[in-house]
Amino acid sequence: MSFQVDEQGYYGNFGGAFIPEMLYPNVEELRSRYLDIIADPVFQAEYDALLKDFVGRPTPLFKAERLSAKYNTKIYLKREDLCHTGAHKVNNTVGQILVAKRLGKNKIVAETGAGQHGVATATVCALMGMECIVYMGAIDIERQAPNVARMRMLGAQVVAAKSGSQTLKDATNEAMRHWINHPVDTHYIIGSVVGPHPYPDMVARFQSIISAEIRTQLQEKEGRDYPDYVIACVGGGSNAAGAFYHFLDEPRTALIAAEAAGKGVNSGHSAATTFLGKSGVLHGSKSLLMQTEDGQVIEPYSISAGLDYPGIGPMHAHLFESGRGKFYGITDEEALVAAVECSQLEGIIPALETAHALAVFEKLQAKPNEIVVVNLSGRGDKDLATYQNRLKLND
C-alpha cells in the first residue's frame, strides 16, 4: 500500500482539490509546477542553505535519559523547538516562500492557530522583503498574545477572524477568501498538511527534513536508521507528517499520533478528529472531519490553539483508515502533566501541542531495548500564560 499522494492528489480515499473556480488558476499553477521547482538543484541549494544558516538545522536528536529511566525504554527528543522561531513550522515557510518567489508572487497570506505558523511566515516574509498578511482567530489572538506581538514586530499585518468559532478553522476560511480576492500577486502559505492538493504533499515534503535527519542521527547514535516508534502530535498534522515521512514504508517503525481530546474524547469539548470525525470536505480536501449529521463543521475545543482544528490532513486520515498509524486522544490534563514532566526531568519546556505527544509515553509501554523518538515540535514560551494559569505557577 502506498502512503504517498497519487496522481489525482489522493491518499487512499482522502485528499483532492475541492476548491471554487476562483482559486483554480492559482492551485493549478502550483500543482503543475511545485515538483519541478522543488527538484531544481538551484532551489535545493538555496533551501538547504537557509535551513542550515537561518533556521539552524540540523536540529539535535537528544537522548532523554531521565524520561528514558522513568518509562524504562530509550527515548529520544527531536529538537524542533530549537529551530529559529521556536517550532518546526519554519521548515515549511522557508520552502514555500522560495516557491512563491519562483511563481512571481510578491505578497503572502497565511492562517495561524497558535501563532507559530504566523510567526514563521512573518519571519520569512521579512527575510525576503514580501508583504505579509496573517489571519488569526479572534480567540487565538487573545490566548497567544506574545506571538501576535512577534508577527507585528516582524512587519506583518495580523487580521482577526471573527466568524464562526474564531479559531484556526475560521482563520483558514478568511485566508482562503483573501486569496480569492487577490489571486494574481499573492501566494497562500498554508501551515499544515491540509488544503487542496498539492498543499498536503508540498508541506509534507518541506517538513520531511525532520525524519531525514532522524534517520542519519539514529544511525550515528544507535547503529540503525529507524526507531521502533515515532510519536508526534496532530492538529492538521504537519510536524507528524515530517516526522513520519521517511518511515512511512518502514514496517519496523510504528507511527504514533497524539490528538487533542480536550476535556475528554466524548465530553463535547474535544478536537480528536479520528475518534469523532467522518469523511467530509473542508478547506479544499476530503478528509476526516468533525461535523454534524447535516454536514456542518463542528467547532472543536483544545487547550492548545495549534491542535484546535476540526479536521486532519488527508495523509493522516489515510494512515488512520489503513491502520498504518495509531492514534491516541490526549486530554488537556494529560498534556499539562506531560509538559511539567518534560520540563522537570529534561529541562525543556515544551509547547502545549508537543505536550500531547509527550503524554503518549504513559500509554505506549515500550520495551527497555526499544527506541522511541518524539518530535518535540515546539517550545513552550508562547504558552507560559496558560501554564501559569493552569499550573498556578505564581501562587
Next chain:
Amino acid sequence: MNRISALFSKAKEPILNVYTTAGYPHFEDTMTVLTALQEGGVDIIEIGMPYSDPVADGETIQQSNQASLDQGMTVAHLFTQLKDLRQTITVPVLLMGYINPVLQYGVEAFCAKCAAIGIDGLILPDLPMAEYEREYKAIFEAHGLFNIFLITPQTTDERIRHIDSVSNGFIYMVSSASTTGAKTGISSDQETYFERIASMNLQNPRLIGFGISDHSSFMKASKNASGAIIGSAFVKLIGQATDLRAEIVDFVQSIKGKK
C-alpha cells in the same frame, strides 16, 4: 425540457436570477421569499443551502448562512419546506451550496429528492469539474439536474471551452476575482472581460454574477450576457425588510426597470 433551457430559449429580455439564503431572515420565510420573488417577476431563483464554512462568500451571505443555521436549518428541513414548491413556483429553481452537506445527505438521495421536488439544477462552487465528471455527472443527469459551473476573469480560454462542453443550462460568469458581495458596480476592465467571453461564441448562454446590485449594473452586465445574478444586495435587503413581500416585489421590479 428542463425549465432552465425553456427559459433561455424563449427569453427576449435580460434574465434576472436572484439568490436567497434558505431560512432567512427567519426559518419559516423560505416559501414567502420565493413567492414574492416570482410575483415581482424574477426569472430564476437560486436557493442557498446554508453552510458553516462558505469560503466563496463574503460577509453578507456568510452572516445569513449562520443566522439560518442558528435557527436550525438543515438540508432535510429545507426539503420539507420545499415539498410543495411546484404548486406555486413556476420559474426555474436552483439549489446553491457547498459540497459537504450534500455528501453527508448522500449524493444519490440528494439528487433524487431535488428531482422529486422540482429543482432544476445545482451550483456547488467547491465541487471541481474533474470530480464532477468522474463521480457525479451520471447521477446528476439521471435525475435531470443541470450542474452550473463558474468561470472567472482568470479562467483560461481552454478551460472555458471545456467547461462549456460539460455545462448545461448556463455558465455562471463571476464578474471579478472576489468573494460574493465584495465589490459593487462594473468597471471598464470587467466590460472588456465580458466582451472577450461573449466573442468566444460558447454553446451555453451566460449569466453574470458578483457585483450586480441595481438596475444599472444589471443592464450593463446583460449587454454581454443573457442576464445577471444578484445575491448579496438581495440578502441585505431581506435582512432589513419590515414588509418582506412588498419590498421583495419592489426590489425585483426596480432591478428589471419595471418601476
